[in-house]
Amino acid sequence: MTVQYCKAIGAKVYGTAGSESKVEYALSIGVERVSSSRNADKFKEDMRDLEGKVDIVINSLIEDFIPNSLNLLKKGGCFVELGKRGIWTEEEMKEKRPDIKYKCVAVDVMMEEDPAWFGGMLTRIKELVEEGKIESLPLKVFDMRGSDENGIDAFRYMQRAQHIGKVIIKIPTPFKYLELDTENHKSDVFGPEKVGNNHEYGIHVITGGLGGIGKIIIKWMLEEGVRKIAILSRSANNDSLRDIPEIKDYLNTDVVQIECIKCDVSILPQVENAFREIFTKFGETNQIHGIFHAAGILMDGAIASQTMEMMESVYAPKVYGAWNLHECCEKFELNKNLKHFVMFSSVASLLGNFGQTNYSAANSCLDSLVEYRRNKGMCGTSIQWGPWIEQGMAANLKQHLEKVGM
Known part of the structure; x- marks a missing residue:
């Protein structure tokens, strides 16, 4: 990447490599001359005619390579050190070459101390890639x-x-x-412009599909080739899909079918009716390949302030909803073709979290349901997610990084 960036701004590049194949690759991307990164004496000999003519040295090598590289720098040149071990101090550099600029670059430190600089650099590299001046690495x-x-x-x-x-x-x-x-x-991830017959034909059902996490699941499924998605939501309507930027482009194709079905997953008759509607709209009864349960709400508070109503509010979509999905799998004989029964649990069910006793307990129920299903020979996975960048403290962290320039 460094070579391409230097070439993009018009520099002549000389370099080192440790094997014949790497030498050949470096020459193929425009390096004028390539010497050894293993033998400092050979490097000194190969680059002798450049002594006192080089504007900038970007170094990551140690020992004799450092003074040999310094000899190449012209007066007022710049030595950029990328290494972490065996590097020279500023005092050592001043003693040897007081006429040059010496910069030690530790990207891992700089991105913390100066995120605006780091964000700006990433933006410039992105622009160069978009302009075709820099290609992705092999x-x-x-x-x-x-x-x-x-x-x-x-x-x-x-x-x-x-x-x-x-x-x-x-x-x-x-x-x-x-x-x-x-x-x-x-x-060959399937973007909106690349939909065709080479995809997963089964129907996948998502609860809570119109929430922040649900939208991410839908986009991920579409990119992975899923073409038939049923969204169960209390506020569902197909018109709302057009307002979701992540998926609206997929809706303009004939291959993708996404149906929003109004349903409160905590009420079993509504869930049963929702599955009957799925069978009608998709025209298939035994082709549900996946169920992803992401419905849920938060009702945080210390134990002393918790009420049965608050507990019920959290349990209803998560616990009752999960069990109702399981019941429908049994009732409509979906388990024989079902490949994925995925519960969106939380690491809070394992570690707990302040003010989230009800939420932790509800997610533990999801974990137990999956264990029950697997003991019965049915598919089931419970993912104990950590924070999502789209929600809560993680969302605030994202906003903070944007404010400081990242």
Whole structure:
């Protein structure tokens, strides 16, 4: 990335590399000359004709490479140190080359101390990528569950220090395997402009689908290839889908079908009627492949201030809703084709949280329901989520980062 940035602003670039393949790659992206990053004497000899002619040195090497690189700098040049070990102090640098500027760059520290600078740099890089002046790095992709190359092989590959660019471990989608185009650095995630017949045909049901988390689930499903989604919500109507920027573009295709069904999931007859409506609208009775239960509300307060009404308000959508979904799976014989029965629980059910006794208890019920289903041979997963960036304190953190320039 550094080479591409320097080339984009018109600089001539000279560099080092540790293997023949890396030398070849560096030359292919425009480096004028490449020497060894393993042998300081060879580096000194290869770069001898550049002594006193270089404007900037960007260094991450140690020992003799530092003085050898300093010899290349012209008077008034700049030495940028990216390394963390074996680096020179400002006093050592002043003693050797008092005429140059010396900058130690620790990005991990600078992004905390000066987030506005860091955010600005990311923005400039983004603009260069959009303008086509910088390309993404080479990718070496390993399939987590691959038979030839898997996740363990990825770490072994990195240990050999022969990789160029980034090593990627591909996690399979729960709906369908998506191929990663390593040549063009793109995945075949299904965007609004790329919908077709190569997708997951089953129906997926989401409760609380019009809430903040629900919208994220819908967008994720669409990107993963799901094309039939039923949203159960107390305030559901299909017109409201057009107001959701994350998904409205998908609605302009003939392949995607999203139906909003008005339903209070805490009331069993309403849930039963909702499933009957799903069967009617989608024209299929046994093709529900996934149920994702994300409905829920917060009614926080210290134990002393909790009332039965507050407890009931929290339990109704989460606990009663989850059990009603389970009951409908039994009643309509959905379990034989069901692949995903996912409960959106919370880490509060495991660790607790101040003022959220009712919420913690309700989520524990979701965990127990999944355990019950699995003991009966039915599918079930309960995810004890931490904070979501779209809600609560995490949302405030996002706003804070934006204010300071990130």
